[in-house]
Amino acid sequence: MGVFVVRRVIISIFTLLAATFVVYLLVVNSGDPLEELYPIPNADQREAAIEGRIELLGLDQPVLQRYVGWLSGAAGCLVGACDLGQSIEQQEVTTLLAQAMASTIRLVTAATFLAIIFGVTVGIVSALRQYTGFDYVVTFLAFLFFSLPIFWVAVLLKEFGAIRLNDWLADPGIPLWVTVALAVVAAAVWQAVLGGAARRRLVVAAVAAAATAGVLVYLDAVEWFARPALGPVLVVFISLGWALGITFLVSGLRNLRVLYASLAATAGGLIGATLLAGPLRDPSWLLIGLCTVGLIALGVVAGVLLGGLDRPQAVRAAVFSALLTGATVFTDYVLVAFSGYSDRVNGRIVKTIGSGTPNFTGTFWEVWLDRSASLVLPTAALILISFATYTRYTRASMLEVLNMDYVRTARAKGLTERTVTVRHAFRNALIPVTTLAAFDFGAVIGGAVITETVFGWSGMGQLFVTGLRNVDPNPVMGFFVVTAVLVVLFNLVADILYAYLDPRIRLS
Structure with a gap:
């Protein structure tokens, strides 16, 4: 493994050197960086500005010498002395990158993570329900989303996902026809997902429609959308539901040791949230991080103590149950802060432009809501494109694995369909x-250039476009280096994950 990683790193270094040289040549030959200075009417000022620009960018040197100078500064990043030069506005590129990376990485990470979660889940269900109505609908939507131009999707999201949604949130109410339509959609989705005989489908559809309509009517009656919250009772029920669901996926509900470990981790998380209710009203990221570490430790302890012979499964189930319990509590605090935040921003919850409200201050939860509200639209735009890709790849991979001999053997041994799917097929299908995912991360950053432009984000995309427009090589090279290093890093992680997902794969 160590030899493999070292060899891949060495190959990646030479690949990056060749790529940076080609990109540098393309940027410096894409235009005249002095063009904007020629119209200066005063001759002395014009000559002084041109001389300053030539000295700043080293335009009096051969291109190869300028590239070597830039490369020597970039190589200093390996020892903590990073020097990526200055922009034509005489700003340090490292400072510009530090500011831009925070916005772009936040956007790309959220979009990639959510696209993987939803895309893989829907892809697996689509494979298990092959050639059903659900499969056909998912296939149609996947091809539709994949073919949509991201800039057009972004404009539609600004109109229907922000402007009209904010207008509705000012006086939220659910008309009867919307309740009926959502109930019908829920009935169609759930009966397609669960499948079975016609009678079972009718029962599932009826229950799903009734439950959806009942929940919507109740939420509308109590004006939940104006003052949302989960409350302690709902937090407990949702957390217990997570524990049961995780146990079912990991080992099945008949494995009582794993179930007890999950329930114990859930109970411990709820008790911890109750004891920390005071500090959690306005926490810090340090406290949130410590709580996350504590939940993981709680899950490990519960799995070790209660797991018995099924200790590895119990640890996994307990850790996920504890983390999802923490996520439920986190969501409750966010919803409680929603009403106060809405008043502070005059009801314009979902942002159409920018990565946050300028100079906004408030509690931890209000600041988090402000940052998240700015993420909604650009993240949704990126998710729609990536979601389609992950759905199709997961479906195809899952279908291929389900038809393999070892999966048929597992079924022949009498294993349940859940065990066959989760333990034998899912892992190899990944x-x-x-x-x-490794390739898509770099593609999403590239797509974020357009997304950031449409939504007015001050991220790496804007830095890249501005550098190209001004024939300013240093910011463009800074963007390229960060993107290239992330792509190489994610591909290396993917190669290492192969050996974990399939023990037959050996890295050497």
Whole structure:
């Protein structure tokens, strides 16, 4: 493993050197960086500005010498002395990158993570329900989303996902026809997902429609959308539901040791949230991080103590149950802060432009809401494109694995369909998806250039476009280096994950 990683790092270094040289040549030959200075009417000022620009960018040197100078400064990043030069506005590129990376990485990470979660889940269900109505609908939507131009999707989201949604939130109410339509959609989705005989489908559809309509009517009656919150009772029920669901996926509900470990981790998380209710009203990221570490430790302890012979499964189930319990509590605090935040921003919750409200201050939860509200639209735009890709790849990979001999053997041994799917098929089906995720991360950053432009984000995309427009090589090279290093790093992680997902793979 160590030899493999070292060899891949060495190959990646030479690849980056060749790529940076080609990109540098393309940027410096894409235009005249002095063009904007020629119209200066005063001759002395014009000559002084041109001389300053030539000295700043080293335009009096050969291109190869300028590249070597830039490369020597970039190599200093390996020892903590990073020097990526200055922009034509005489700003340090490292400072510009530090400011831009925070916005772009936040956007790309959220979009990639959510696209993987939803895309893989829907892809698996689509494979298990092959050639059903659900499969056909998912296939149609996947091809539709994949073919949509991201800038057009972004404009539609600004109109229907922000402007009209904010207008509705000012006086939220659910008309009867919307309740009926959502109930019908829920009935169609759930009966397609669960499948079965016609009678079972009718029962599932009726229950799903009734439950959806009942929940919507109740939420509308109590004006939940104006003052949202989960409350302690709902937090407990949702957390217990997570514990049961995770146990079912990991080992099945008949494995009582794993179930007890999950329930114990959930109970411990709820008790901890109650004891920390005071500090959690306005916490810090340090406290949130410590709580996350504590939940993981709680899950490990519960799994070790209660897991018995099924200790590895119990640890996994307990850790996920504890983390999801923490996420439920986190969501409750966010919803409680929603009403106060809405008043402070005059009801314009979802932002159409910018990465946050300028100079906004408030509690931890209000600041988090402000940052998250700015993420909604650009993240949704990026998710729609990536979601389609992950769905199709996961479906195809899952279908291929389900038809393999070892899966048929597992079924012949009498294993349940859940065990066959989760333990035997799902893990191997993730190998192509892992490869896709590594490549998609770089593609999402490229797509974020357009997304940031549409939504007015001050991120790496804007830095890149501005550098190209001004024939300013240093910011463009800074963007390229960060993107290239992230792509190489994610591909290396993907290669290492192969050996974990499939023990037959050996890295050497």
